[in-house]
Amino acid sequence: MKKVNIAIFGVGRIGKIHLKNLLRFPGVSVVAVADTHYPAEEFKKEFKDVFFSSNPDEVLAMPEVEAVLICTPTSSHAPMIELALKSGKHIFCEKPVDLSLERTKALVDMANQSSAKLMLGFNRRFDPDFLQARRSIQAGRIGDIQIIKITSRDPGLPPLDYIKNSGGLFMDMAIHDFDMARYMMGKEVKEVYSRGLVLVDKQVGEVGDVDTALTTLIFEDDTYAVIDNSRKAIYGYDQRLEVFGNKGMIQVDNNQHNRNVISDADGIHHSLPLDFFMDRYAASYLNEIQFFIDALSKNEPIPVSGNDGLKATIIAVAAKKSVLEGRPVAISEITAGL
Ligand SMILES: NC(=O)c1ccc[n+]([C@@H]2O[C@H](COP(=O)([O-])OP(=O)(O)OC[C@H]3O[C@@H](n4cnc5c(N)ncnc54)[C@H](O)[C@@H]3O)[C@@H](O)[C@H]2O)c1
Numbered sequence: 204m205k206k207v208n209i210a211i212f213g214v215g216r217i218g219k220i221h222l223k224n225l226l227r228f229p230g231v232s233v234v235a236v237a238d239t240h241y242p243a244e245e246f247k248k249e250f251k252d253v254f255f256s257s258n259p260d261e262v263l264a265m266p267e268v269e270a271v272l273i274c275t276p277t278s279s280h281a282p283m284i285e286l287a288l289k290s291g292k293h294i295f296c297e298k299p300v301d302l303s304l305e306r307t308k309a310l311v312d313m314a315n316q317s318s319a320k321l322m323l324g325f326n327r328r329f330d331p332d333f334l335q336a337r338r339s340i341q342a343g344r345i346g347d348i349q350i351i352k353i354t355s356r357d358p359g360l361p362p363l364d365y366i367k368n369s370g371g372l373f374m375d376m377a378i379h380d381f382d383m384a385r386y387m388m389g390k391e392v393k394e395v396y397s398r399g400l401v402l403v404d405k406q407v408g409e410v411g412d413v414d415t416a417l418t419t420l421i422f423e424d425d426t427y428a429v430i431d432n433s434r435k436a437i438y439g440y441d442q443r444l445e446v447f448g449n450k451g452m453i454q455v456d457n458n459q460h461n462r463n464v465i466s467d468a469d470g471i472h473h474s475l476p477l478d479f480f481m482d483r484y485a486a487s488y489l490n491e492i493q494f495f496i497d498a499l500s501k502n503e504p505i506p507v508s509g510n511d512g513l514k515a516t517i518i519a520v521a522a523k524k525s526v527l528e529g530r531p532v533a534i535s536e537i538t539a540g541l
């Protein structure tokens with residue numbers, strides 16, 4: 204079978220995960236990696252057989268590149284998507300598409316009108332436990348869904364510079380949870396009510412963000428999602444889900460370092476959750492890239508579309524507005540000008 208020729212832009216935290224995964228796929232050839240700042244000699248030490256360039260334009264112009272993975276900082280996603288679409292390349296882009304809703308909409312429209320496929324990196328959809336929860340929901344195991352609860356807490360603050368350029372907690376972090384809520388519920392959100400606080404580090408407030416947030420999403424049929432976020436959980440990366448329906452409930456707990464339970468005179472102890480996204484979601488990153496490659500090689504639909512990216516971004520914009528204005532915000536207020 205013909206291999207899919209891929210180029211990767213950005214080999215930081217997430218780019219390296221995708222690169223290592225893609226190098227394991229027999230149906231893929233990683234023809235180039237471009238990173239404007241990563242030292243070439245460092246890269247060559249680790250990946251000696253992969254062509255490396257510090258000039259993304261050079262790689263984008265390579266005719267043999269059929270698809271690109273955009274794993275660069277958020278501010279560079281939009282120009283890269285635009286260039287890739289113009290060159291007819293398929294795209295996998297990390298979240299979010301862009302911090303501007305108008306730009307996101309324009310790019311998603313452009314992708315929808317193009318023959319190239321665009322997939323968004325909402326990797327959590329492909330976590331084996333979350334996939335199983337969705338299958339159970341779709342099979343009717345817990346009946347009609349009434350409430351979904353998502354706990355999503357990071358183990359610690361990212362660098363302040365990252366926070367400044369990330370678009371803030373809702374656009375950078377909770378956007379995964381907004382997508383997860385839509386994905387599990389299979390319905391659209393009509394209203395968002397968020398509250399945000401600075402409880403972890405006052406410097407987060409000084410750069411205009413919050414580090415602790417609570418969001419209620421109201422879906423079209425008046426059912427709810429409740430999402431709590433923190434940038435710092437002292438016990439590690441806390442990723443839990445509960446879906447409640449009229450016939451039962453599904454709970455997805457944290458994945459721990461090991462499953463030993465030690466009981467002694469002080470109590471019953473088990474190990475901490477896996478440290479952060481790289482290990483907690485390792486299987487999901489592998490699965491999502493498999494879906495992307497399958498969609499290209501078998502010409503199947505993309506499992507997380509540009510429209511999904513746009514919808515999660517709209518919810519993030521509504522959440523931020525809700526915090527700033529201290530009131531519930533209707534999705535129609537955000538989409539009115541689009
Ligand atoms: N899906 C997830 O779980 C997940 C996790 C982390 C990050 N992300 C997203 O991935 C993106 C990257 O985040 P990260 O944490 O890997 O960042 P990072 O800073 O670790 O890595 C970014 C890399 O891109 C390179 N770079 C910067 N500008 C470039 C350009 N114009 N062209 C080519 N290379 C360029 C940098 O040198 C760096 O090596 C962000 O948009 C972030 O929101 C997603």
